[in-house]
Amino acid sequence: MSNPGTTKYRELTNTTVADYLSGQSSVAPHLGPNASEWKVSEIGDGNLNLVFIVQSNQGTVIVKQALPYIRARGPSSPLPLSRAFFEYEATTRHSERAPGTTPALYHFDKDQAIIVMEYLSPHIILRKGLVLGNQYSRLAESLGQYLARIHFRGSDLSMDSASKKMDAALFAGNHALCQISEKRIFTEPYYAADLNRWSSPQLDDVVQCIRQDEPLKAAVNELKDKFMSNSQTLLHGDFHSGSVMVTDHDVRVIDPEFAFYGPMGFDVGAIIGNLLIAYCSQAGHADTNDDRSEYSRWILTVIAELWSTYEVEFKNLWLSERTGELYPKNVFPQSNSKESLNSLSRYLTSILADSFGFAGAKMIRRIIGVSHVEDMTTIEDPDLRAACESRALSIARTLVLKRNSLSNVQEAIKIAEKSNSMSCEKSR
Ligand SMILES: Nc1ncnc2c1ncn2[C@@H]1O[C@H](COP(=O)(O)OP(=O)(O)OP(=O)(O)O)[C@@H](O)[C@H]1O
Ligand SMILES: [Mg+2]
Numbered sequence: 001m002s003n004p005g006t007t008k009y010r011e012l013t014n015t016t017v018a019d020y021l022s023g024q025s026s027v028a029p030h031l032g033p034n035a036s037e038w039k040v041s042e043i044g045d046g047n048l049n050l051v052f053i054v055q056s057n058q059g060t061v062i063v064k065q066a067l068p069y070i071r072a073r074g075p076s077s078p079l080p081l082s083r084a085f086f087e088y089e090a091t092t093r094h095s096e097r098a099p100g101t102t103p104a105l106y107h108f109d110k111d112q113a114i115i116v117m118e119y120l121s122p123h124i125i126l127r128k129g130l131v132l133g134n135q136y137s138r139l140a141e142s143l144g145q146y147l148a149r150i151h152f153r154g155s156d157l158s159m160d161s162a163s164k165k166m167d168a169a170l171f172a173g174n175h176a177l178c179q180i181s182e183k184r185i186f187t188e189p190y191y192a193a194d195l196n197r198w199s200s201p202q203l204d205d206v207v208q209c210i211r212q213d214e215p216l217k218a219a220v221n222e223l224k225d226k227f228m229s230n231s232q233t234l235l236h237g238d239f240h241s242g243s244v245m246v247t248d249h250d251v252r253v254i255d256p257e258f259a260f261y262g263p264m265g266f267d268v269g270a271i272i273g274n275l276l277i278a279y280c281s282q283a284g285h286a287d288t289n290d291d292r293s294e295y296s297r298w299i300l301t302v303i304a305e306l307w308s309t310y311e312v313e314f315k316n317l318w319l320s321e322r323t324g325e326l327y328p329k330n331v332f333p334q335s336n337s338k339e340s341l342n343s344l345s346r347y348l349t350s351i352l353a354d355s356f357g358f359a360g361a362k363m364i365r366r367i368i369g370v371s372h373v374e375d376m377t378t379i380e381d382p383d384l385r386a387a388c389e390s391r392a393l394s395i396a397r398t399l400v401l402k403r404n405s406l407s408n409v410q411e412a413i414k415i416a417e418k419s420n421s422m423s424c425e426k427s428r
Pocket of ligand 1: 043044045046047048049050051062064117118119120121125242254255
């Protein structure tokens with residue numbers, strides 16, 4: 001799908017998008033021939049890339065183009081165009097491993113760092129739905145299945161060793177995006193990094209406590225070690241609630257530009273952490289008609305059901321598709337044997353422990369690091385917002401520190417339900 005040869009990279013604008021697309025035969029079936037009548041608008045609400053919506057009387061497509069820098073910061077913050085290549089490659093693999101979970105891909109241009117894909121409609125970004133208080137009946141099941149399928153089928157449990165290593169080598173090229181995660185998630189929240197921000201003055205003391213919290217910093221670096229050196233599977237890599245688009249009946253996953261071979265718990269933890277942020281933010285979105293208490297409980301059921309679906313699907317795949325080098329058939333001939341199922345259980349326990357830890361690390365970075373989330377930023381009352389954030393920090397710290405001693409997801413949910421605000425005494 002990539003254009004042959006190297007043509008000079010050009011940033012698309014509202015006025016050049018139609019011209020560019022009209023030269024691409026793979027896009028014609030989706031928009032038809034009359035390029036002069038297409039409507040183009042730039043809808044990117046993210047930090048990194050340009051995203052255009054292009055509408056004709058025959059259909060609509062999304063055009064996503066990487067910029068040679070971080071969009072939100074401008075040309076002084078360079079970022080490789082190759083992230084579009086990794087997003088395209090990851091979407092291709094994930095759509096094969098978990099059919100029906102991604103937008104369809106129509107066109108990819110490596111030189112121009114452009115992906116043209118299916119326009120998801122009437123889907124909305126899950127994070128926005130969580131702020132609005134919408135329930136989605138298929139959410140937990142869809143997310144749990146998606147994660148189990150991409151994780152299992154991209155790992156040494158399924159792939160042959162050479163293919164997996166070669167693919168891991170390819171995705172090692174996405175190191176610039178990995179480095180963003182290394183710094184933003186695991187490093188900057190724990191020292192006075194320039195771009196950090198938080199609800200001040202309410203959280204000033206808490207931020208100081210976190211920076212001096214030796215057990216927490218040590219645990220976060222253990223997680224960072226896993227993030228950097230455990231290439232268990234091809235992850236989504238940025239699996240927060242802004243990377244999921246939903247309707248009542250459908251759940252799709254977008255934006256795997258941070259994809260790399262890493263620990264399975266990093267994706268599971270990302271979504272659990274973001275759901276817990278949504279949970280903590282609900283008090284800030286309550287009004288006289290709805291105190292959001294029922295909705296808050298629903299968010300916790302999503303976390304529990306997401307993990308139970310993940311376990312069930314992972315087990316199905318363990319029993320039926322274990323064709324890789326790890327736990328091989330010649331060593332574990334009976335998939336259903338006690339020995340095999342015990343190994344599966346240990347494998348899942350380890351993913352869950354990692355998930356709790358990564359969930360906590362992800363929550364902390366969204367509250368005291370550079371990049372914040374709408375769940376909290378849309379709470380207008382600064383004291384109420386800080387109270388919600390403080391509660392999230394308290395949950396996060398406990399999850400990071402207790403990740404290896406929690407025996408199931410219900411224990412994590414109890415921690416969330418019982419938590420109050422983060423207290424400095426606790427973290428000393
Ligand atoms: N296939 C799609 N269908 C409909 N809307 C889409 C699609 N892809 C992206 N969008 C919209 O464009 C927005 C930005 O897309 P995306 O998150 O991929 O961009 P990004 O620049 O990588 O953002 P981020 O800074 O979060 O990494 C999404 O939040 C969503 O509203
Ligand atoms: Mg992105």
